[in-house]
Amino acid sequence: xxxxxxxxxxxxxxxxxxxxxxxxxxxxxxxxxxxxxxxxxxxxxxxxxxxxxxxxxxxxxxxxxxxxxxxxxxxxxxxxxxxxxxxxxxxxxxxxxxxxxxxxxxxxxxxxxxxxxxxxxxxxxxxxxxxxxxxxxxxxxxxxxxxxxxxxxxxxxxxxxxxxxxxxxxxxxxxxxxxxxxxxxxxxxxxxxxxxxxxxxxxxxxxxxxxxxxxxxxxxxxxxxxxxxxxxxxxxxxxxxxxxxxxxxxxxxxxxxxxxxxxxxxxxxxxxxxxxxxxxxxxxxxxxxxxxxxxxxxxxxxxxxxxxxxxxxxxxxxxxxxxxxxxxxxxxxxxxxxxxxxxxxxxxxxxxxxxxxxxxxxxxxxxxxxxxxxxxxxxxxxxxxxxxxxxxxxxxxxxxx
Amino acid sequence: xxxxxxxxxxxxxxxxxxxxxxxxxxxxxxxxxxxxxxxxxxxxxxxxxxxxxxxxxxxxxxxxxxxxxxxxxxxxxxxxxxxxxxxxxxxxxxxxxxxxxxxxxxxxxxxxxxxxxxxxxxx
Numbered sequence: 101x102x103x104x105x106x107x108x109x110x111x112x113x114x115x116x117x118x119x120x121x122x123x124x125x126x127x128x129x130x131x132x133x134x135x136x137x138x139x140x141x142x143x144x145x146x147x148x149x150x151x152x153x154x155x156x157x158x159x160x161x162x163x164x165x166x167x168x169x170x171x172x173x174x175x176x177x178x179x180x181x182x183x184x185x186x187x188x189x190x191x192x193x194x195x196x197x198x199x200x201x202x203x204x205x206x207x208x209x210x211x212x213x214x215x216x217x218x219x220x221x222x223x224x225x226x227x228x229x230x231x232x233x234x235x236x237x238x239x240x241x242x243x244x245x246x247x248x249x250x251x252x253x254x255x256x257x258x259x260x261x262x263x264x265x266x267x268x269x270x271x272x273x274x275x276x277x278x279x280x281x282x283x284x285x286x287x288x289x290x291x292x293x294x295x296x297x298x299x300x301x302x303x304x305x306x307x308x309x310x311x312x313x314x315x316x317x318x319x320x321x322x323x324x325x326x327x328x329x330x331x332x333x334x335x336x337x338x339x340x341x342x343x344x345x346x347x348x349x350x351x352x353x354x355x356x357x358x359x360x361x362x363x364x365x366x367x368x369x370x371x372x373x374x375x376x377x378x379x380x381x382x383x384x385x386x387x388x389x390x391x392x393x394x395x396x397x398x399x400x401x402x403x404x405x406x407x408x409x410x411x412x413x414x415x416x417x418x419x420x421x422x423x424x425x426x427x428x429x430x431x432x433x434x435x436x437x438x439x440x441x442x443x444x445x446x447x448x449x450x451x452x453x454x455x456x457x458x459x460x461x462x463x464x465x466x467x468x469x470x471x472x473x474x475x476x477x478x479x480x481x482x483x484x485x486x487x488x489x490x491x492x493x494x495x496x497x498x499x500x501x
Numbered sequence: 502x503x504x505x506x507x508x509x510x511x512x513x514x515x516x517x518x519x520x521x522x523x524x525x526x527x528x529x530x531x532x533x534x535x536x537x538x539x540x541x542x543x544x545x546x547x548x549x550x551x552x553x554x555x556x557x558x559x560x561x562x563x564x565x566x567x568x569x570x571x572x573x574x575x576x577x578x579x580x581x582x583x584x585x586x587x588x589x590x591x592x593x594x595x596x597x598x599x600x601x602x603x604x605x606x607x608x609x610x611x612x613x614x615x616x617x618x619x620x621x622x623x624x
Contacts, residue, residue, distance in 0.1 A: 153533055154533055154534055154560060354533070354559060354560050423536065423584070424557060425557050425559075425562070448536040448557070455536075
């Protein structure tokens with residue numbers, strides 16, 4: 101038995117090749133090992149792929165709550181040097197197509213870091229911070245969380261394109277812990293009273309045992325939950341405390357990947373890359389109205405033309421017939437067997453009980469219900485374009501409940 | 502009946518010239534939750550080391566190689582309905598296929614149970 105099939109089948113948990121430094125350890129490295137985490141290299145770090153098993157961890161997160169260590173991600177504070185927060189927002193808007201200027205303090209927006217051709221260099225979350233002293237990130241006016249595998253490249257790009265009077269601080273002394281699932285906020289609220297008042301895509305400052313926390317009601321599973329920025333030295337004690345709550349178990353990268361796939365959320369380096377635009381990726385919601393009208397962001401001409409005329413290819417969800425997973429790298433073929441698209445993520449979906457995938461296909465074949473054929477290792481699999489997400493999102497929004 | 506193991510974590514039980522092949526308990530533990538198994542059909546000719554079956558976990562796909570040469574007589578149909586048998590009972594009910602050995606001398610190149618246990622302990 102081989103560990104994994106080579107070449108034709110990249111391990112879905114492998115990250116892009118990069119020029120990041122040698123493998124790093126998370127602040128919670130010893131904690132994961134003590135909890136039975138099976139550690140694998142990912143995004144330049146040793147990370148837990150699973151504890152008790154991917155399937156059980158996935159289903160537990162959907163019905164209860166899971167703790168995910170996402171400290172590999174880049175937490176960046178942006179500070180204006182002699183310029184105000186509005187000027188920092190304006191600088192960011194050169195390379196993000198979202199409305200950052202209009203993002204009120206404590207509000208979070210999903211956005212995309214774009215190159216001059218409108219290609220996606222990363223996907224990220226940007227938060228406008230309240231006044232200095234009302235958050236733990238010093239004098240920063242904006243807090244940006246980027247992918248772990250791309251954080252050093254992102255910083256190099258931002259240093260290049262942002263004006264010199266914007267200072268970037270990669271806060272490697274902060275851990276980032278996500279608690280996700282329908283019971284996540286109730287469990288966290290027992291440790292951090294008041295957190296339940298946040299709604300989806302808002303954030304606030306809290307404290308636990310004398311440690312400053314910055315908590316965002318957001319995540320990458322499709323479930324309700326929070327992401328907690330905490331000083332690295334306090335992370336293990338907090339992880340112990342939250343996992344002592346009966347609803348919460350530690351969850352590895354394997355389930356994180358299957359949860360986000362079911363939620364229809366793209367993974368950078370797999371479903372998104374510099375050759376992909378926001379319109380191709382079906383992330384048009386990240387193009388804020390004011391920014392579309394002003395057409396003043398990197399790659400705007402191309403992206404807005406694609407938005408009007410339709411992209412050549414589009415990211416879609418696929419329901420795969422049978423039981424065999426069809427994974428990243430499989431081809432989408434037409435009736436004559438010609439390759440017309442590519443699977444960018446795929447696997448067995450525990451909550452769906454069947455294999456699912458994401459792929460890029462010609463826009464004419466992107467309509468839900470369109471039958472498609474996939475080829476993996478010489479074998480044909482029938483599939484049909486499925487609406488995203490595969491599992492409904494259960495975010496707690498303002499005015500909801 | 503004797504049981505032999507490969508360094509690729511297949512096992513084969515040999516009874517006369519018939520072998521029953523599966524993957525070891527260690528292997529299923531490494532793979533994690535198994536969601537699909539593609540077993541060879543009766544009549545398929547396999548050489549020792551040929552790709553014989555595919556086992557897919559939530560995480561990844563893996564090849565299973567023929568531990569001996571021969572002709573497949575049966576694939577385990579139960580795995581189509583319940584691939585998790587490979588997790589719950591890898592070295593009995595979770596067998597992959599039966600094969601008629603064409604060269605029983607190949608067994609001498611495999612490990613016995615004790616040697617395999619030593620091999621796994623060093624991984």
